Amino acid sequence: MKHRTFFWFFLPTGLAMLLFIAMPIVSVITQSMYAPHEAVLITVENCTPFACTEETTIDQEATRELRDAQPLGRFVGWDIYLNRGHLAVAEVAEIWRSAESWGGFFDRLGNLPFYRAMAFTLTYTFVTVPLLIGLGLMIALAVNSLHRHLKGLVIFFSLLPMIVTPIVGALILFWMIDSRGIIGNLIIYLSGDPQLSLKASTPLMWVSLIVYGIWHSAPFAFVVFYAGLQTLPKDQLEAAQIDGATRLQQLRYVTIPHLMPLVTFVALIKLMDNFRVFEEIVGFNASAHATSLSWIIYNDLSGETRQLSSAAATSVLTIIGVAILLSPVLIRTWRDFRGRRV
């Protein structure tokens, strides 16, 4: 394609990307570097139905002057990124100096909101993604070997978890694992411990969230792999059979290599998705046990005092996190691309 043609061809997409992707990111980065003005506080008398008291409030006139002079707020640079709510540089340095063992270091690191969220998010992402790919592949192979009359029905039921709205699915499972729910009761019966509760224990809550994550995402992997299986070249498979390959060897040396680009695709999408884990935590009321960066953003914005700058900084950190996670795959794709040209 000529450069000129390409330019006109790409222009609408490019404009849309600029407007809906680049500009919001610039806006979020700007927001994260500005904080609200220092509040001008005054003491006044407030009267409520119960009593009159001396209380502190904001001096609106003085604050308005400050706001009019600098509508963006005060420039704080990287301060918000480095404070306790985010990277907590000073706190981490202090823990590093005073910790006596690795265990103690990680224990105290987990006390800081950002690192606590990262611990869960990374565990969740790296456990969920391989397992959901494996499960999706197994379902796809199983469905593919079914009789064609049965296929439609089985495909429909396999897709159900993906059709259910995430937060609704999470709530359903949340009630099932309640100590009075069906799964919770079963676990109590199996373990013989009446005090055992999935919701009260951090490790069990993590397991529940991960199980939910796999259950919810496996259909996506299944659909992609099932589509891939339809393009599996029959002659290669037959050649392998003639060479005496067992079913497992056919899978190992023919089917999986054929599906590999799709595995990369599913891994890429799901790494991104699971890094932003959120609905599960809200649906399971699990914030006492597990948090994520998305949950921190939600929490910053839903308090009585909204912390926009803090939420913006966490958003930028999320973008950076996703970029780091995807970098190995992206580098590989780029190398493949270069290799092909040479």
Next chain:
Amino acid sequence: MFLKKLAIAGVMTVLTGTTALACEINARVSIVGNEFPAIQTVGANAQACTGAEVNTNLTADHQQINVPGMQGNPAEYTSAIIANSSIVALMNEDVIRPLDDLVAKHGEGLARNQLITINGEVMAVAFMANAQHLVYRADVLEQIGVEPPKTYEEMLEAAKMIREQGIMENPLGGAYAAGWNLAQEFNNMFIGYGGTFFKDGTAEPNVNTEAGVKALEMMKALSEYMNPDFLTHDSNATNAEFRAGNVALMNMWGSRAATLTTAEGVPQEVIDGFAIAGPMTVGGGDIPASTLWWDGWTVAKNISDEEAEATFIAMMHGIRPELMQDEDVRTQAVWLIDGYEPTEAAVGVFAAAQAGTVPYPMLPYMGLMHTALGNELSDFMQGRESAEQALADVEAAYVAAARETGFLQ
């Protein structure tokens, strides 16, 4: 949705039957507020005004939308229904107007204590009061032979007896869900032990104190008698436990007490044994371990004078004294409206007010403290860290947030 419409329609018929005073307005009114029966009544009655459109948007997520919806010029919402915690966000952003002129012109019938004044200006009109207080099962307490507890120490003793006698495994309830609820229970207990959240006249935190440690230890002791899932139980889940007959004693919101046993399928012994008492004290203190709340309405700043006047008239219509003649409306809340006679469900909130319960602090930075408490206390409740460490974490999280928002330098 259908039931809600039906309920609103019911209110409307009552209204058209009893209204003597017509309500005429000549500019748009748009109300945003929380969603519970008392507020729905106020909203539906404001909508009875004729002459211009009155919209309501009553939702549990009102706090997420009221500030953005009032920041524009003209503001989307001409009135926000808020409580003493949430008026602070509107004050901080300077989106509500003083009401003195409108009170003078249209405010006949308002009692002095309904006017919320800040710095000498009326900023909101309160219409109901709320507080957390004891809700208990009289039949269970009779069975173990104790009086309703007046202190949290007595509550613990009663809980121990109920468990030991095998009546209930987890006799205590409490809205201890991590986040807002858990922080609110800490606030109650902290105030009960005589704590103050901030150093005098500043935004410096003051919760890592003896009162804070004692408050946490009491909460931990109480939680031993709660359902092990207590960190996921908000008010709704706690009420469900009470309704199911699994809980004998709990600290619950007055606004929810009236309807606690009216849900479908509540066992007869729970309905019969259900009783309400005032809030409890703790650690030998005189001030109850609870906070007083009011709900009221405000008028937006960024609207025309006609719209402000129309809003004021419509909202006044929503809280007019004639409504207090309706039995159903009376039981919905502890109304501050002239002519209200307390129902049985109001006993707890009245006892709270009489016992000198302090109002929830109306400070610009209290919301940040509440958020910090909600995030940082669950580690202690799970036994993963000491009370001192948890409170140190709260202070550190609060300081970081307060520096960012400009309340601390």
